[in-house]
Structure formats: structure tokens, C-alpha cells
Amino acid sequence: MAHTAMSGTGTTAGDDPLQTAVWRLRSRACWVDAAALLEPVTADSALQRAALLVEKCLYTEQGWEAAEDALRTAEALAHTDDERGAAACERGYLAYAATLHSVRDRADEARAALGRAAALIAPGAAGRPLLDFRRGLLAQNLTGSPQAARAAYRRAHAGATAHSDPLLLSFTWRHLAGLALREGELAEARHGFAESLRIREELGYLVGTAPALASLADAEAEPEASRLREEARRLFRLLGGVPTWLARQLAPPAADAADAATA
DSSP states (O other): OOOOTTOOTTOSTTSOHHHHHHHHHHHTTOHHHHHHTOOTTSHHHHHHHHHHHHHHHHHHSOOHHHHHHHHHHHHHHOOSHHHHHHHHHHHHHHHHHHHHTTSOOOHHHHHHHHHHHHHHSOTTSTTHHHHHHHHHHHHHHTSOOHHHHHHHHHHHHHHHHHTTOHHHHHHHHHHHHHHHHHTTOHHHHHHHHHHHHHHHHHHTOHHHHHHHHHHHHHHSOTTHHHHHHHHHHHHHHHTTSOSTTHHHHHOTTTOSOOOOTTO
């Protein structure tokens, strides 16, 4: 299975040195540098390169043309169902990001691409949990269906556990906790946000740590909430204001918590 935008490849001792280098750059918001290490000569490398540049769009709201070019290359090199499904999953995610950030309304394209991916990626395949997670994002943030989102996140969570994908687990914990917080389930939300933060800190996923801190702050009482937000601001400044959407959530005085739907 080709590497995905959520995979944790390169995060453990003994991994391929190239993947370790890619992960270190990616985790510090250096997506272009990480992508430059990958030669798009196979379906796997082309897809991983495209996934990095798609993720950059989501976190920075920039680089759309480069991501489109990389994705077209990945689509051209995809030959198996798994490869075509993974490329369609990235296509749907890029369309989702463009819609979410109001670059262009591509919601129909996002749904169609993720539907195509669902037809190509087998239910028990390694890429299915990521697909389920992204379908949950669409249900929550484009369709406005929290119940469908929760079901998709739970499928993704179970799949990420089965396939030992801790980074994806950090996302599913966080989004399930966000839904719990909206329903006033503070204990459940606090637990989920704390698990997400723990995993990201253990993996060294720096670009995702500030959002995790900010989310946990939303479920904590003072003075812990303020401490967490200040740490999130420090990391946010360290990474040059990435992810861009977090600025609204961290702006003092604390505004109403923005829906952290992109991480």
C-alpha cells in the first residue's frame, strides 16, 4: 500500500533512512523539502510526494498548483486498485481542503473522489482507515452530519488500531473528542484530546502538537487551559504561523474555539 498523508512511516528506530528524513521534515512543516527527497518514478513514491504537498495546502492554504501537478503524476503512475484508490483518496482530500479554505467549492469532487476510493480500496486494506477518516471529515464539515462523522471516525479508529497507525489514531482521538465536547461530554473529550496530544508528542509530530494543545485547552478548566494555550502559541510562532487556521483559535483574548477540522 502506498504511503498516505497520515501514515507514521519513518517514526520508529530501524525505519528506512529516507523515510525517517521525510518524516522529520514533514513533522516540522517542511513539506516542500520532504517532497524534494522523493523521486516520483513509482506509484508509491509519486503518491507519497503528492500526499505531502496536499497536506501542505491544508496547513498553509498555499501550494495548490504544485499539489495538483504532483497528484496528476501519481494518478498517471497508479495501476493497481490499491494505487488508484489511494490516489483517489488524495484527490478527494485536496478537493476537501480547497472547499474548507474557501479557495473553490469542490465539495462534489471531494465526495466523488472518496466514493471512487471506497470502491477500489478493500474494507480490510491498510488504506481503508485513512479513507474512513476523510469521509468523516466531509460528513462533519461539508455535509453537517455529526452522526455520520462519528461513525466514520470510529471505523477509522478501529482500523488504525488494527493496522498500528499511531499518527492516524491521534487524528481519530482528536476528532471523536471534538464531537464529544460539542455534546458536553467533558470527561470523554478531555480523555480523547489528551490521548491525541500524547501520541503526537511521542511521535515528534511538531506541526500537529499546537492544535492538540489548543483542543485539550478547550476541555480543561483554568489555569490549565491558559497554560496549554500559551504552549500552543509558542509552537505556533516557532513554526511560522502554521497551521494557518489555528491563528483564530489562539488569538488573545481567547475567541470562541474554531472548529479545528483540518488536523
